[in-house]
Amino acid sequence: MRQIKKIKVVIAGPFAAGKTQFINTVSEIKTVKTEKRIQHSGERQVKDYTTVAMDFGKIRIDAEHELYLFGTPGQFRFDFMWEILGEGALGVIVLVDSTDPTTFHEARKIINFFQSRFPVSIVVCANKQDLPNAWSPEDIRIALDIDEEEGIPVIPVSAIDKESVKNALLTLFEIIKANLTG
Amino acid sequence: MALTGDLRNFNFVDIFQVIGRDRKSGILFVEWKDLTCAYYVKDGEIVFARPVDKVYRVYTDKDFDLLLSKLRMNEESLPKTIERFLISRLNMKEGIFSFIPGFIKYGREYPVVYPIEQLIVLASRNLAPEEVERKISDEMLLFERVPGKEEVLQKAKLNQMEERILSLIDGEKTVLQIRQMVNQDSLLVDRALYAFLALGLIRRKKKEVKQKQASITLELLAKIIERIRSL
Numbered sequence: 001m002r003q004i005k006k007i008k009v010v011i012a013g014p015f016a017a018g019k020t021q022f023i024n025t026v027s028e029i030k031t032v033k034t035e036k037r038i039q040h041s042g043e044r045q046v047k048d049y050t051t052v053a054m055d056f057g058k059i060r061i062d063a064e065h066e067l068y069l070f071g072t073p074g075q076f077r078f079d080f081m082w083e084i085l086g087e088g089a090l091g092v093i094v095l096v097d098s099t100d101p102t103t104f105h106e107a108r109k110i111i112n113f114f115q116s117r118f119p120v121s122i123v124v125c126a127n128k129q130d131l132p133n134a135w136s137p138e139d140i141r142i143a144l145d146i147d148e149e150e151g152i153p154v155i156p157v158s159a160i161d162k163e164s165v166k167n168a169l170l171t172l173f174e175i176i177k178a179n180l181t182g
Numbered sequence: 183m184a185l186t187g188d189l190r191n192f193n194f195v196d197i198f199q200v201i202g203r204d205r206k207s208g209i210l211f212v213e214w215k216d217l218t219c220a221y222y223v224k225d226g227e228i229v230f231a232r233p234v235d236k237v238y239r240v241y242t243d244k245d246f247d248l249l250l251s252k253l254r255m256n257e258e259s260l261p262k263t264i265e266r267f268l269i270s271r272l273n274m275k276e277g278i279f280s281f282i283p284g285f286i287k288y289g290r291e292y293p294v295v296y297p298i299e300q301l302i303v304l305a306s307r308n309l310a311p312e313e314v315e316r317k318i319s320d321e322m323l324l325f326e327r328v329p330g331k332e333e334v335l336q337k338a339k340l341n342q343m344e345e346r347i348l349s350l351i352d353g354e355k356t357v358l359q360i361r362q363m364v365n366q367d368s369l370l371v372d373r374a375l376y377a378f379l380a381l382g383l384i385r386r387k388k389k390e391v392k393q394k395q396a397s398i399t400l401e402l403l404a405k406i407i408e409r410i411r412s413l
Contacts, residue, residue, distance in 0.1 A: 007398065007406065026413060061409050065402065090398060102191035105316035112319070112386075133186055142203045143196060145317070147385045162413065169410050177403050 007061070008068045009172065010085050012110050013095030014103035015074035018127040018159040020055045022095060023069045025165045027057025054085055079113065086114060091121040091172045095159070096144070098126045098134035104143045111144070111152070121175045125157035125168045151175075186280040193313055194272055194305035197279060199380035202226040202298035208283035211237055215276055219267045222246065222286060228301065229292040230260050231267035247289045261295035269296070273308040299337035299381055303344070306377035314372040317379055318357060324387040325375065326353035331383050338381055340374075347374045353387045 011019045055071030070085045086092070092114045096107045107124070114122060124146065126137040135143070141154040155171055158164045185200060189212070201210065205226035211234075212219050220240050222230040232253070234240055243249040250256075255263075296304075327348075340348065343366065350360045357375065361368045378384040 007402075026410075059409065059413070061402075061406055065405070067406060067409075101185075101187035101196075104192065104196075108317070109319060133184055135185055138204065139185060139200050142200050143192075145379055145386070149385070149388065166410050166413055170407060173403060173407050173410070176398070177400065177407070180398070180400060180403065 005065050006068050007065060008070060008089045009169070010082075010089045010092045010114075011055075011069055011071040011095065012082065012092055012114065013072075013074060013125075013127075014097065014106040014110065016100070017074060017095040017097045017103065017107075019071040019074065019095050022093075022125075022127070022157075022159040022165055022168075023055050023057035023071050025159055025162050026059060026169065027069060028060060029058045054081060082110075082113060083117065086118045089118060089120060091123070091176055092118065093123050093125055093168060093172055095125045095127045095157070096140055098128050098137075098140060098156075099131050101135065101143065104140065108144045111146075115150075121172060121179060122152050123168060123172045123175065124152055124154040125159075126154055127157045127159050129156040129164075130158040130160065184280055184282060186278070189275055189277040189279060192279075193275070193309065195302055195309065195376060195380045197281070198298050198302045198305060201281065202302070203382070206281070206283055207288065208281055208285055209240060210279060210281045211240075212271075213237075213278045214271065214274060217267075219271075221264075221268060223281070224288045224292060226298050227294045228264055228268065228296065228298065229288075229294065230255070231263040233267060241285070244285065245287050245289070257293055260292060264296050268301070269304060272301075272305045275310070297337040299334050300339045302380050303338050303340060303377050306373045306380070309369075309373045309376060311369055311372075314369065314376050318372040318375050321356060321358035321361070323357045324353060324355075325351050325357075325378070325384040326387045327351055328382055328385055331381075334381050334383060338377075338383075343370065344374045344377070347371055348378060348383065351375075351378070351384050 011022055013019050054073070057069040059067040059069070061067055072082050072085050094107060094111055097103055111122060111124070124140070124144065126135070126140045128134055137154045137156050144154070146152050146154060153171060153175070155168060157168050197210070201223055207224050210221040210223055212221070217233050218237060220232055220234050221228050243252070343364070347360060347364055350363055355363070361371045364371050375384070
């Protein structure tokens with residue numbers, strides 16, 4: 001039996017940024033979730049369940065390759081999982097809830113984490129752009145102190161929209177391609 | 183698009199950074215516990231501040247010059263409103279803000295006694311330890327100066343200690359080393375670094391590690407891109 005080669009992309013971001021939804025939207029399999037009912041009362045006001053280990057989605061590329069999407073837990077208390085999931089990844093997508101500036105600083109810390117440990121291509125997705133009070137990607141770029149020299153694009157995304165999620169993945173792979181050829 | 187949030191998590195330095203960086207115009211509202219204030223922003227500068235009893239009333243005055251004459255305000259008194267309703271409140275952490283871009287019509291130039299760069303520095307001097315930790319999160323962080331920022335520096339009006347901290351940033355010294363060299367409360371150093379970042383005077387120094395060459399062929403990449411497109 002021919003062994004399938006795995007290509008790995010990490011979907012990271014603060015709590016409730018929309019990582020599980022992002023994977024759900026494009027995965028060809030039912031997303032494998034490791035969710036647990038939230039105990040923290042503050043977090044429970046946002047949603048009932050949260051990822052505690054990882055989410056996992058998959059896209060078949062050809063007979064020999066599969067693209068694996070690994071969603072990390074959002075809370076810093078699970079950052080040991082980020083380290084595990086980041087190993088061997090081709091790139092990282094960091095999702096930010098554009099409607100919740102309380103999480104912007106956390107998003108920056110997550111970018112710092114991956115930048116320092118896994119020097120791979122990163123794309124920041126300003127998620128929930130379909131909501132009325134969403135900050136613009138440009139304002140989020142400023143709030144996250146993303147310097148132009150960092151080479152990290154901040155793009156508008158709505159994780160419930162397949163075309164939008166596809167565009168985010170394509171942006172990441174185009175950057176990887178540019179790095180490979182440049 | 184509106185910018186809204188809570189001052190506890192997104193402080194005045196952060197707000198001024200976003201407003202100032204791309205020179206926005208509009209009105210910034212802050213709902214404090216005791217008062218709601220409207221801050222009139224023109225091209226990234228706060229030109230006027232006033233308390234409002236009902237936010238919707240602000241929307242009835244779309245012409246800034248007419249509003250000033252209605253309130254019997256002259257140009258000289260504009261900076262005083264900023265002192266009274268903004269600068270004196272930079273230490274207050276509880277409030278909800280929202281910035282509504284556009285909307286108000288500004289007819290001319292207005293005096294800017296407190297440039298946004300100076301307001302960033304003034305606001306940074308009130309940051310609490312848990313606030314500075316959001317950006318100055320690691321004492322091993324390295325920062326470097328961004329060239330060509332003389333005008334920003336001039337407007338920021340740094341004090342002597344802040345100038346000294348800035349002079350120590352060279353892309354080589356860590357936050358810890360700068361703290362030790364300044365030999366003051368580390369919170370003062372961190373507040374200054376936070377302000378410098380917001381002003382765009384400094385940036386995180388990129389680590390010298392070369393971005394890892396992706397272990398993938400161009401052919402396979404092309405396949406992945408084609409496959410995602412066809413989803």
